[in-house]
Amino acid sequence: MSGPLIVLVGPMGVGKSTVGELLADRLGTTYRDTDADVVATAGKPISEIFYDEGEEHFRELERQAVRTAVAEHTGVLSLGGGAVLDETTRTLLADHAVVYLSMDVEEAVKRVGLNTARPLLAVNPRRQWRELMDARRHLYTEVARATVATDERTPEEVAQAVLDALELPESAGDPAAPGRENTRMTDQGPTRIQIAGSAGTDPYEVLVGRQLLGELPSLIGDRARRVAVLHPEALAETGEAVRQDLAEQGYEAIAIQLPNAEEAKTVEVAAYCWKALGQTGFTRTDVIVGVGGGATTDVAGFVAATWLRGVRWIAVPTTVLAMVDAAVGGKTGINTAEGKNLVGAFHPPAGVLCDLAALDSLPVHDYVSGMAEVIKAGFIADPAILDLIESDPEGARTPAGPHTAELIERSIRVKAEVVSSDLKESGLREILNYGHTLGHAIEKNERYKWRHGAAVSIGMVFAAELGRLAGRLDDATADRHRTVLESVGLPLTYRGDQWPKLLENMKIDKKSRGDLLRFIVLDGLGKPTVLEGPDPAVLLAAYGEVSA
Ligand SMILES: NC(=O)c1ccc[n+]([C@@H]2O[C@H](COP(=O)([O-])OP(=O)(O)OC[C@H]3O[C@@H](n4cnc5c(N)ncnc54)[C@H](O)[C@@H]3O)[C@@H](O)[C@H]2O)c1
Numbered sequence: 102m103s104g105p106l107i108v109l110v111g112p113m114g115v116g117k118s119t120v121g122e123l124l125a126d127r128l129g130t131t132y133r134d135t136d137a138d139v140v141a142t143a144g145k146p147i148s149e150i151f152y153d154e155g156e157e158h159f160r161e162l163e164r165q166a167v168r169t170a171v172a173e174h175t176g177v178l179s180l181g182g183g184a185v186l187d188e189t190t191r192t193l194l195a196d197h198a199v200v201y202l203s204m205d206v207e208e209a210v211k212r213v214g215l216n217t218a219r220p221l222l223a224v225n226p227r228r229q230w231r232e233l234m235d236a237r238r239h240l241y242t243e244v245a246r247a248t249v250a251t252d253e254r255t256p257e258e259v260a261q262a263v264l265d266a267l268e269l270p271e272s273a274g275d276p277a278a279p280g281r282e283n284t285r286m287t288d289q290g291p292t293r294i295q296i297a298g299s300a301g302t303d304p305y306e307v308l309v310g311r312q313l314l315g316e317l318p319s320l321i322g323d324r325a326r327r328v329a330v331l332h333p334e335a336l337a338e339t340g341e342a343v344r345q346d347l348a349e350q351g352y353e354a355i356a357i358q359l360p361n362a363e364e365a366k367t368v369e370v371a372a373y374c375w376k377a378l379g380q381t382g383f384t385r386t387d388v389i390v391g392v393g394g395g396a397t398t399d400v401a402g403f404v405a406a407t408w409l410r411g412v413r414w415i416a417v418p419t420t421v422l423a424m425v426d427a428a429v430g431g432k433t434g435i436n437t438a439e440g441k442n443l444v445g446a447f448h449p450p451a452g453v454l455c456d457l458a459a460l461d462s463l464p465v466h467d468y469v470s471g472m473a474e475v476i477k478a479g480f481i482a483d484p485a486i487l488d489l490i491e492s493d494p495e496g497a498r499t500p501a502g503p504h505t506a507e508l509i510e511r512s513i514r515v516k517a518e519v520v521s522s523d524l525k526e527s528g529l530r531e532i533l534n535y536g537h538t539l540g541h542a543i544e545k546n547e548r549y550k551w552r553h554g555a556a557v558s559i560g561m562v563f564a565a566e567l568g569r570l571a572g573r574l575d576d577a578t579a580d581r582h583r584t585v586l587e588s589v590g591l592p593l594t595y596r597g598d599q600w601p602k603l604l605e606n607m608k609i610d611k612k613s614r615g616d617l618l619r620f621i622v623l624d625g626l627g628k629p630t631v632l633e634g635p636d637p638a639v640l641l642a643a644y645g646e647v648s649a
């Protein structure tokens with residue numbers, strides 16, 4: 102019978118794609134994945150199909166994808182975790198060499214837990230997993246010719262067990278087969294970016310990848326008895342899922358819900374957290390976990406810095422901006438009526454887990470806001486970032502874009518290098534403030550209702566104009582600010598009549614020294630420097646270039 106040489110079924114996260122690709126290599130054939138086919142047909146990630154059109158529509162797309170692939174494909178094929186729910190699909194699989202890859206519940210939660218791209222497991226992963234498997238296990242075994250357990254086996258061992266179970270020699274595939282039809286990222290594990298310890302602080306790692314929940318307990322460590330999970334209202338379910346998971350690992354885990362966005366960065370919210378910690382009996386060996394955007398991680402870090410004069414904390418950033426900037430480097434803090442981040446502390450986290458799957462649920466404006474800090478990293482240190490964005494500006498507005506992981510990793514590396522050598526901003530670190538002097542002044546002027554990235558975007562155009570007018574920056578690089586920021590949808594202008602207020606706000610910027618205003622400007626692409634006490638007329642002229 103023609104059709105796939107092997108069909109792999111089994112739950113999400115069991116490793117079908119990794120094992121499938123290994124099998125295809127060893128058999129000299131090609132690998133195909135019906136989930137990838139569905140994503141290609143729909144033009145969006147599976148989580149978005151679930152969200153926009155519902156599970157029923159997704160199942161219909163999946164049924165068609167399986168029918169086509171079973172008819173066309175002659176190599177190794179893997180099906181989505183729920184494909185076997187469909188009776189037509191099960192009938193179609195009869196007489197094919199189907200192998201069920203299984204795993205136990207602990208392994209599943211470790212591999213899949215925090216991955217919000219798996220829409221069925223966003224909340225309480227352990228319980229949901231059991232329910233899911235109770236509903237599906239018999240369907241997997243019904244269609245499968247063999248079952249291969251994956252627990253505590255390497256992908257190579259699983260692949261060998263599949264070949265053994267089907268009694269397939271390694272030459273069974275077609276060596277003349279063309280290249281892969283659907284290559285997918287294999288589970289290579291997260292990228293690890295090191296941040297050096299300095300000023301008496303420990304080194305730590307920023308992990309970028311998927312399915313990173315399993316890393317939390319080892320970061321928390323066994324000296325901790327209590328863990329507080331701080332999360333924004335928008336991530337109530339995720340926060341509770343993380344809390345519950347930690348509780349099931351034996352920690353006394355509490356969740357503290359914060360308001361969304363800048364409303365969390367107040368002394369009242371910090372005081373509410375201190376109260377919760379006090380009532381829980383939080384000691385110096387206990388640990389805070391901040392799950393959310395930059396506002397949440399700023400508060401979580403600040404509460405950790407101030408409680409008992411400093412407890413350990415871990416950042417789980419869920420926005421682009423928090424991944425590339427806020428959660429890395431140990432600047433923590435809150436706003437006051439007088440200005441942005443005016444109260445805070447340098448208190449680095451014990452680790453940062455950037456689960457890229459979290460970005461799938463981020464509203465587009467918040468995603469784009471984060472691109473301002475990515476673009477900042479491009480202008481001050483890594484112009485390849487700008488080239489990537491300019492090659493596909495639309496792609497840079499969505500987590501499904503082709504360069505998402507690279508843009509995020511490159512930006513983190515820029516930040517990592519700077520904060521590794523100057524944690525407390527005694528010099529070099531000031532370059533990370535590019536665009537922020539005016540940006541923060543705008544945020545205060547808008548009573549912290551604007552997105553940070555939007556304000557920083559205007560701030561960068563202003564800084565570029567300041568650099569140009571001060572005779573430091575060439576026209577092409579100054580103009581490039583406008584084109585690249587606008588291409589992803591960031592704003593370039595602000596109300597002209599607000600200058601006196603903005604000037605007043607800028608005086609309390611953390612880079613100011615006495616009455617001296619200081620700005621980060623560029624001497625050229627990737628060459629940030631400090632401009633001290635610019636002529637007021639030059640400042641006004643630069644503002645004229647961004648005023649609407
Ligand atoms: N400490 C630093 O070094 C540093 C650096 C840059 C920025 N910041 C600070 O970071 C803050 C901005 O961070 P931000 O842009 O992440 O905004 P944010 O934290 O305000 O998050 C934006 C919105 O998205 C929601 N959200 C977060 N993750 C989500 C997800 N995965 N799915 C759906 N909704 C989600 C939040 O609840 C919020 O409503 C500012 O306060 C800024 O000052 C700090």
Ligand SMILES: O=C(O)C(=O)C[C@@H](O)[C@H](O)[C@H](O)COP(=O)(O)O
Pocket residue numbers: 426430432441442474526530531533534537611
């Ligand atoms: O990490 C830094 O240092 C930065 O300046 C990064 C900025 O993007 C960030 O917005 C930071 O919070 C601003 O710090 P502040 O000291 O100006 O409040």
